[in-house]
Amino acid sequence: xxxxxxxxxxxxxxxxxxxxxxxxxxxxxxxxxxxxxxxxxxxxxxxxxxxxxxxxxxxxxxxxxxxxxxxxxxxxxxxxxxxxxxxxxxxxxxxxxxxxxxxxxxxxxxxxxxxxxxxxxxxxxxxxxxx
Numbered sequence: 001x002x003x004x005x006x007x008x009x010x011x012x013x014x015x016x017x018x019x020x021x022x023x024x025x026x027x028x029x030x031x032x033x034x035x036x037x038x039x040x041x042x043x044x045x046x047x048x049x050x051x052x053x054x055x056x057x058x059x060x061x062x063x064x065x066x067x068x069x070x071x072x073x074x075x076x077x078x079x080x081x082x083x084x085x086x087x088x089x090x091x092x093x094x095x096x097x098x099x100x101x102x103x104x105x106x107x108x109x110x111x112x113x114x115x116x117x118x119x120x121x122x123x124x125x126x127x128x129x130x131x
Contacts, residue, residue: 006087009035010104014116020055021047025100028112029069029089032102033076036087036131041076065098066091066127073129083128090128094120103128 009032016023023031030042040046049055062068069091081088086105091098101109101120108119 004105005035006102006105010102010110010117013110013112018112018114020049020051023112024049024055025112026055026065026069028102029100030072032087032089032131033078037076039076041072045072065100069100070127078129078131081128081130083125085130087131088128089131091126092120092123093126094123098126 013023013028013031018024027042027046030040030045034040045058049058059065059068062071073089078089081090083090083103086103086107088103090101090103090109092101092109092111093099099109099111099120101111101123104110104119106119108121109123109125111118111120
């Protein structure tokens, strides 16, 4: 069975090492947008964050994770969604922690983790957009 573009993207992301500068849960959304639209909506943020403290500061400076992702999504031309279609992307909350995630074809929200990826079904979708 052939992998869909979404499945292939997630499989590739799972194999790549986590990197605060270039591949974290936020930049995974920009990478997904780039695969589908050919532009990187977060190019100005690549290399800016070097560790968790930098990420927390950037998120705080931009008004929180939903605000940060919303501004980037709006600039890119993304349309808001209910977060119910495979390929949708957004901000989810799991046990009080917010993450950027992509909805997989299995119905799990996929987050880039320090070791591969993590998938969540039982989460709250705080904001979502269609790819």
